[in-house]
Amino acid sequence: MKIIVAIKQVPERDAQVHIDSTSKWIEEGDMQWALNESDAYALEEALQLKEKHGGEVVVVSAGPERVGSTIREALAKGADRAIHIDCDDLNQRDALGVARLLSEAIGTESPDLTLTGLQSDDLGYGQTGVILAELLGLPHASLILHVEKTDAGLTVKRELEEGWFQTIEMPLPAVLTIQSGGNKLRYATLMGIKKAKSKEIRRVTSQELGSVAPPVVVLERISAPQKQKSTQILGGSPKEAATALVEKLKFEARVL
Amino acid sequence: MSGVCVVMEERNGRIARMSWEALAAGHTLGAQLGLPVNAILPGTQTESMAAEIATKAVAKVVRLEHALLAAYTSDAFALAMEQFIRAEQPAYVVFPHTYQVRDYAPALAARFGQVLIGDVTGIGVGPVFVRQLMQGRLNGEYSHSGNGTCFISVQSGAFRADQADSAAATVEIFTPNIEQAQIRTKPGQPFRGSAQTVDLGLAQFIVSVGRGIKEAENLGIVQELATALGAELAASRPICDNGWLPIERQVGSSGQTVSPKLYLAVGISGAIQHLVGMKGSQCVVAINKDPDAPIFEIADYGIIGDLFEVVPALTEAVKSAKQ
Numbered sequence: 009m010k011i012i013v014a015i016k017q018v019p020e021r022d023a024q025v026h027i028d029s030t031s032k033w034i035e036e037g038d039m040q041w042a043l044n045e046s047d048a049y050a051l052e053e054a055l056q057l058k059e060k061h062g063g064e065v066v067v068v069s070a071g072p073e074r075v076g077s078t079i080r081e082a083l084a085k086g087a088d089r090a091i092h093i094d095c096d097d098l099n100q101r102d103a104l105g106v107a108r109l110l111s112e113a114i115g116t117e118s119p120d121l122t123l124t125g126l127q128s129d130d131l132g133y134g135q136t137g138v139i140l141a142e143l144l145g146l147p148h149a150s151l152i153l154h155v156e157k158t159d160a161g162l163t164v165k166r167e168l169e170e171g172w173f174q175t176i177e178m179p180l181p182a183v184l185t186i187q188s189g190g191n192k193l194r195y196a197t198l199m200g201i202k203k204a205k206s207k208e209i210r211r212v213t214s215q216e217l218g219s220v221a222p223p224v225v226v227l228e229r230i231s232a233p234q235k236q237k238s239t240q241i242l243g244g245s246p247k248e249a250a251t252a253l254v255e256k257l258k259f260e261a262r263v264l
Numbered sequence: 265m266s267g268v269c270v271v272m273e274e275r276n277g278r279i280a281r282m283s284w285e286a287l288a289a290g291h292t293l294g295a296q297l298g299l300p301v302n303a304i305l306p307g308t309q310t311e312s313m314a315a316e317i318a319t320k321a322v323a324k325v326v327r328l329e330h331a332l333l334a335a336y337t338s339d340a341f342a343l344a345m346e347q348f349i350r351a352e353q354p355a356y357v358v359f360p361h362t363y364q365v366r367d368y369a370p371a372l373a374a375r376f377g378q379v380l381i382g383d384v385t386g387i388g389v390g391p392v393f394v395r396q397l398m399q400g401r402l403n404g405e406y407s408h409s410g411n412g413t414c415f416i417s418v419q420s421g422a423f424r425a426d427q428a429d430s431a432a433a434t435v436e437i438f439t440p441n442i443e444q445a446q447i448r449t450k451p452g453q454p455f456r457g458s459a460q461t462v463d464l465g466l467a468q469f470i471v472s473v474g475r476g477i478k479e480a481e482n483l484g485i486v487q488e489l490a491t492a493l494g495a496e497l498a499a500s501r502p503i504c505d506n507g508w509l510p511i512e513r514q515v516g517s518s519g520q521t522v523s524p525k526l527y528l529a530v531g532i533s534g535a536i537q538h539l540v541g542m543k544g545s546q547c548v549v550a551i552n553k554d555p556d557a558p559i560f561e562i563a564d565y566g567i568i569g570d571l572f573e574v575v576p577a578l579t580e581a582v583k584s585a586k587q
Contacts, residue, residue, distance in 0.1 A: 022554065025401055027402065102379040104373075104377075129398075131397055132396065132397060132399070133382060134382060138368070141371065142370075147339070147448035149367070151363060169517060170518075170519070171511070171518070172454045172456060174451060174453070174455070175451075176450065177452075178449040178450070179448060187518075189501065189504070223379070224377065224378055224379045224408065225406055228405045230402050230403070231403050232403070234561075236562050237561070237563065239561075239566045241555075241560075241565075241566045246567075250577035250580070253565055253567060254582055257549070258585065261526075261546075261564060264493075264585070
């Protein structure tokens with residue numbers, strides 16, 4: 009089975025984010041970057057399917073030069089090769105624009121299965137995989153926790169709201185968006201990191217993949233959210249703060 | 265191009281709260297732009313639900329009826345909605361941001377060369393659509409360009425579902441052309457993951473733990489605090505994903521929705537998927553080392569600090585207060 013996994017590099021989870029001078033993006037200066045969490049689960053699912061059924065895992069990622077480190081991490085975990093779509097304006101593209109880039113890059117590969125994470129931890133559109141399926145003319149399912157290959161195609165476990173799930177049968181080729189938590193993530197081994205150095209990373213520029221359509225949906229401005237409640241911050245040593253909190257809960261909020 | 269079209273979602277023979285909130289968002293948009301608000305309800309046997317929607321200040325209700333819409337599939341729903349939108353040409357299509365909508369609305373919008381503005385929390389003059397970025401740390405303001413239909417979905421709890429009753433509007437039926445062969449996926453019946461033995465929805469006190477706890481071995485200090493308070497222990501998604509606590513203790517969009525008297529969030533940053541499950545709590549306390557964590561936006565009280573120091577201190581303070 010040939011599996012493509014679309015992955016995204018995003019700011020590291022605990023990184024401080026500051027709005028830049030354009031008010032349209034964040035300062036990238038000394039930002040730490042990481043593989044998007046649900047994409048890590050998509051990669052894990054692909055690697056496990058390959059281990060069971062054989063085949064090839066190809067990762068594809070769009071973004072500037074720095075994305076290379078995340079691609080190498082995926083290769084070190086066990087992906088066979090990579091496609092890097094060199095693109096400096098990813099944040100200005102809407103979800104359709106990004107899905108178009110990916111579909112152009114993936115199209116010539118004709119994979120049996122394409123996986124993406126459910127949603128990126130930065131812009132959080134949660135649409136790329138679903139639009140990608142539409143552009144590739146393939147069936148899809150989203151919020152998938154478990155994938156099983158069958159004679160007819162796939163049986164997948166989809167998460168619904170509030171603790172409910174559903175099983176879906178579908179043919180291949182197909183596109184799935186993977187929810188976090190379905191598998192245990194692996195770490196890259198030393199051997200994996202060593203092997204990754206000789207694995208192929210094919211670079212294509214976004215220009216080579218077609219002209220840029222102006223975005224239909226435009227991110228005009230980024231701002232800090234307004235507080236919905238005025239939070240009383242209790243300071244002092246941990247002991248002082250804890251004592252003050254209990255007082256507040258007892259005599260002010262009256263919930264204890 | 266005319267009107268605002270709100271897509272209502274049927275769930276077990278009822279219209280769920282999030283669809284009424286989407287209708288409220290549709291009314292906000294309609295009032296701002298001077299546009300009529302219509303409701304569309306895909307499904308089968310939706311007559312009584314359509315009649316209920318018709319009394320909620322809409323210009324008309326359209327029942328998008330087809331036997332192949334009985335069980336949700338992205339293919340059937342996208343096809344049916346595509347045909348309706350081509351016929352009706354609404355200026356805006358407003359959805360509730362449900363798991364179902366997330367599954368088909370992006371593909372539907374793409375068929376029109378459009379992009380869904382998803383998970384909207386506010387609608388400003390313009391219109392400008394506000395949605396969260398960076399896991400709730402920042403807001404983004406989005407505009408729609410061009411003359412095509414604008415697709416948006418609205419976040420759970422962002423708009424108040426409080427339409428006053430009105431005289432009943434007309435109800436129409438739109439029958440899309442869908443063939444069984446066009447549906448490529450075969451959905452099974454929804455099922456529950458595991459026997460639910462904990463109903464957090466009834467709990468008066470909840471101590472909830474997130475990623476900040478770092479290791480499963482560290483859960484003990486949070487359990488001790490929960491015991492001292494007489495509280496149920498709950499968690500955000502990553503804790504249950506790691507198998508550190510059973511999924512039935514998960515609070516959030518994919519877990520349980522809770523509204524206790526006291527919700528104490530320990531090491532939880534407050535991603536929106538978590539907040540939608542607990543923002544109905546009477547009193548929210550957050551303990552987090554990051555002063556910019558979004559959890560502080562909805563907390564009544566906060567302690568900024570190392571939970572490994574604060575939580576044991578709090579357990580002691582609770583114990584001595586109860587003596």
